[in-house]
Amino acid sequence: MKNIHKNILHIEPTHGLINDPNGLIYDHGKYFVFYQWNRFKLDHSYKEWGLTTSFDLIHWQSQGSALIPDTIKDKDGVYSGSAIPKDGKIHVFYTGNTKNNGNRKSYQIHAILEKENTFVKQPQTIETPSGYTEHFRDPFISKENDHWQMLVGAQTDNHHGTIAIFTSDDLKKWQYQGKYFENKILDQMCECPNLVTFKDKRLLLVCPQKRQINLDQDISSYSAYYIGKQENNRFIPDSKLTKLDEGFDFYSPQVFQDKSGRKIMLAWMSRMTDTQEEACPTKQFGYMHCLTLPRELILKNGKLYQQPLKEYLDASQTRKKIETKEIKFDSNLCFEIFHFNPSNNSKFEISLFNDNIQLEYKNKNLTFRRKDWSTSKFNTKTFQINEIYQIDFYCDRSAIEIFINNGEKVLSARYFCNENERKNIFLSSHNFKFEIKDLKI
Numbered sequence: 001m002k003n004i005h006k007n008i009l010h011i012e013p014t015h016g017l018i019n020d021p022n023g024l025i026y027d028h029g030k031y032f033v034f035y036q037w038n039r040f041k042l043d044h045s046y047k048e049w050g051l052t053t054s055f056d057l058i059h060w061q062s063q064g065s066a067l068i069p070d071t072i073k074d075k076d077g078v079y080s081g082s083a084i085p086k087d088g089k090i091h092v093f094y095t096g097n098t099k100n101n102g103n104r105k106s107y108q109i110h111a112i113l114e115k116e117n118t119f120v121k122q123p124q125t126i127e128t129p130s131g132y133t134e135h136f137r138d139p140f141i142s143k144e145n146d147h148w149q150m151l152v153g154a155q156t157d158n159h160h161g162t163i164a165i166f167t168s169d170d171l172k173k174w175q176y177q178g179k180y181f182e183n184k185i186l187d188q189m190c191e192c193p194n195l196v197t198f199k200d201k202r203l204l205l206v207c208p209q210k211r212q213i214n215l216d217q218d219i220s221s222y223s224a225y226y227i228g229k230q231e232n233n234r235f236i237p238d239s240k241l242t243k244l245d246e247g248f249d250f251y252s253p254q255v256f257q258d259k260s261g262r263k264i265m266l267a268w269m270s271r272m273t274d275t276q277e278e279a280c281p282t283k284q285f286g287y288m289h290c291l292t293l294p295r296e297l298i299l300k301n302g303k304l305y306q307q308p309l310k311e312y313l314d315a316s317q318t319r320k321k322i323e324t325k326e327i328k329f330d331s332n333l334c335f336e337i338f339h340f341n342p343s344n345n346s347k348f349e350i351s352l353f354n355d356n357i358q359l360e361y362k363n364k365n366l367t368f369r370r371k372d373w374s375t376s377k378f379n380t381k382t383f384q385i386n387e388i389y390q391i392d393f394y395c396d397r398s399a400i401e402i403f404i405n406n407g408e409k410v411l412s413a414r415y416f417c418n419e420n421e422r423k424n425i426f427l428s429s430h431n432f433k434f435e436i437k438d439l440k441i
């Protein structure tokens with residue numbers, strides 16, 4: 001059977017289940033995207049790192065398994081982590097997950113990518129300091145002026161989310177430096193911390209998680225950021241916690257720097273419920289989930305913008321450009337970009353893929369609806385936004401990322417429609433400028 005949901009640009013596994021992007025790095029002309037992978041089953045019972053590589057952030061080459069759970073310290077999962085270059089080699093740090101008689105124990109493990117794509121796991125590992133539970137994971141490494149720094153997502157003994165910090169002079173011996181950041185808003189656990197350094201500001205990415213402590217289960221979680229600064233191994237926010245994405249499928253982002261210094265973020269493009277995972281239409285083709293497109297992070301006048309890479313625009317061609325109050329057209333099975341520039345104060349309604357995706361703007365409120373393939377009802381979100389001057393839709397076959405006002409807000413969602421449902425309508429109270437582009441790759 002033809003797979004009409006197979007995405008063109010979004011990274012997907014060849015088979016099995018993908019979750020967090022890991023170890024993102026640009027090295028010797030090549031982009032490395034490792035990821036959490038269950039290559040055996042379409043569930044979360046097994047975790048290793050898979051790898052895909054690219055020379056241009058558009059074409060990806062799957063490289064199969066990269067790090068597998070084959071030691072006593074990672075036997076129950078090679079969990080998330082990050083990468084850093086040192087002395088011409090890629091060094092990664094990840095969490096080794098172990099469970100013995102139901103008791104979790106975590107290790108932060110160092111591995112070096114040696115010749116022929118083989119990782120050599122290093123003997124020194126970090127054990128959880130006192131004051132924390134074993135929900136201690138997802139090391140994020142950065143290079144500070146004269147030393148290395150590791151942030152680890154954590155849960156305190158009294159079940160609050162926090163981030164621990166370690167420092168090192170050589171990536172081998174690590175000193176625990178206490179809590180980097182703690183706040184009630186981090187809920188009961190903070191997964192996947194990331195730190196991005198801009199000229200005069202730092203961006204701290206966090207994934208606060210609510211857990212059912214007794215059952216050791218995730219109940220709800222989301223990804224968000226603070227803008228602030230770092231002083232004496234502590235993060236000091238000067239913004240409130242803000243969600244990174246206002247859509248339905250976005251979690252555990254990771255940021256790296258490319259060859260020209262751009263800060264690029266990828267995330268897991270799923271926050272599916274168990275019922276949605278159960279009914280996920282790609283399961284019949286032996287794989288599940290994808291990553292978001294790489295997005296450039298830009299900090300302008302103290303505000304964060306997320307933008308699609310310019311590579312995509314460079315590789316696309318205009319199919320249609322008009323000014324109108326209403327347009328109806330069909331999507332094809334290619335990757336398409338729609339630019340929509342509404343006039344000031346207009347109300348508008350947008351329906352994509354035969355109502356599978358809907359946007360409605362009125363009274364300064366934007367409502368986003370996505371048809372839930374497991375129930376055929378709509379998942380809905382509404383938020384206030386005082387002015388909309390531009391919306392860019394990046395449409396893959398079963399994944400859409402919607403960038404509002406140059407990436408001031410982003411909405412990410414998976415959707416699943418039939419081939420004959422690829423019908424779109426843009427309708428507005430006032431004239432708008434509109435352009436459709438096809439990606440030519």
Ligand code: FRU
Nearest residue numbers: 020036047079080137191252
């Ligand atoms: C986030 C997460 C991480 C963990 C990994 C396991 O989605 O739960 O905290 O390292 O996934 O796959």
